[in-house]
Structures are given as structure tokens and as C-alpha cells.
Amino acid sequence: MxxxxxxxxxxxxxxxxxxxxxxxxxxxxxxxxxxxxxTSFKTPAVNVVENADGYAIELAVPGLKKDDFNIDLEKNTLTVSVEKENESKEEGKNYHRREFSYTSFKRSFNLPETVDVEKIGAEYKDGVLSLTIPKKEEAQLKAKQIKVS
Structure with a gap:
């Protein structure tokens, strides 16, 4: 064979x-x-939803604390970033090899002129960073009854 x-x-x-x-x-x-x-994530997964009142952005970022986030608004660009070094110190051990973890990412979102930048809010819960971006009053869609004459 x-x-x-x-x-x-x-x-x-x-x-x-x-x-x-x-x-x-x-x-x-x-x-x-x-x-x-x-194996650390480079860019988190994002959901962006628009409704009548505004926008909602959700970023999947497990394992972080709310203090790890930097959220900046410059002109009409909203930027979410994280730079975190994970280092655990254990005294009294003679390491032959030790690995450090460093997590960082940066995501930017271009906002339309119709958003109210003064009322943007953020909440971090269960590994998801939720941003609420309301629209200005004049930009919100309102139902209107039109009479026929």
C-alpha cells in the first residue's frame, strides 16, 4: 500500500x-x-436604535466598571473609549511566567443636528453601556390630525 x-x-x-x-x-x-x-475584544458590538423621541446606543462591554469609560462629545461626534490595564499582584509567589491584560477600544458616532446634546445620558449595567440621545423638541415626530375643508 x-x-x-x-x-x-x-x-x-x-x-x-x-x-x-x-x-x-x-x-x-x-x-x-x-x-x-x-483574545481581548478590539471593538465592542453595538446596537443603534431610533425612535420618535431620540436614539439609543448600546455597547456590549462586559468586565468593565463605569469609571473605565471616557465619553466625549466634540462638535457632532460622540466618542466612547476605554483604556484599562488589568494587573493583579500576588505577593510571595515566584513567577516563571506572568501575563498582563490590556483592554482598549474607541468607537465614534456622528450625531445628526436634530439631537439635544445637553440631555445625552449614559448608564452601565450588566456589561452593557447604554447611551440615550434625545431629539430636540422641534425634531420629534408628533401625530397631527388634518381636517378636510
Whole structure:
């Protein structure tokens, strides 16, 4: 019996399993570099909803505290950012290897002229940062009855 080794280009593997490159990088880094790949999130998932009164933006950012967020408004651009270094110190241990975690991201949203920037609010609960952005009174849609003459 003869065994034939076949070599497939990476693109064929990706077509069969789109996660193959991620697993290859993971295994490569574990066995060759002795380090773990960076698994921290780069940009959080976002939901943006518009209703009659305004807008709601929700960012999925678990594991943070409300003091970790920087929310800035410059002109009509709302920017949410985080820069946090997670370092735990344990006294009395002789480490051969110790890894630090650093989390950072920055998301910007262009706001329309119709929002009331003085009333923007933010709340962080259960890993979700919720921003409420109300519309100005004149921009809110109101129902109106029109009489036929």
C-alpha cells in the first residue's frame, strides 16, 4: 500500500472551515512562541436604535466598571473609549511566567443636528453601556390630525 501526502492551499481549508486560520494561529503561537494569542475584544458590538423621541446606543462591554469609560462629545461626534490595564499582584509567589491584560477600544458616532446634546445620558449595567440621545423638541415626530375643508 502506498501513502500519498497531499498539500492543500490555505484557501481550500478556509472554504471548508472559516475558523481554520484562527485555530492554526492559536496552535502555532502555543507551541512555537510559548505565548497565548490576543483574545481581548478590539471593538465592542453595538446596537443603534431610533425612535420618535431620540436614539439609543448600546455597547456590549462586559468586565468593565463605569469609571473605565471616557465619553466625549466634540462638535457632532460622540466618542466612547476605554483604556484599562488589568494587573493583579500576588505577593510571595515566584513567577516563571506572568501575563498582563490590556483592554482598549474607541468607537465614534456622528450625531445628526436634530439631537439635544445637553440631555445625552449614559448608564452601565450588566456589561452593557447604554447611551440615550434625545431629539430636540422641534425634531420629534408628533401625530397631527388634518381636517378636510
Amino acid at each position: 502506498t501513502l500519498i501526502k497531499r498539500s492543500y492551499p490555505v484557501r481550500n481549508i478556509e472554504r471548508v472551515n472559516p475558523f481554520a486560520p484562527m485555530f492554526n494561529d492559536f496552535l502555532e503561537s502555543m507551541f512555537n512562541n510559548n505565548t497565548m494569542p490576543d
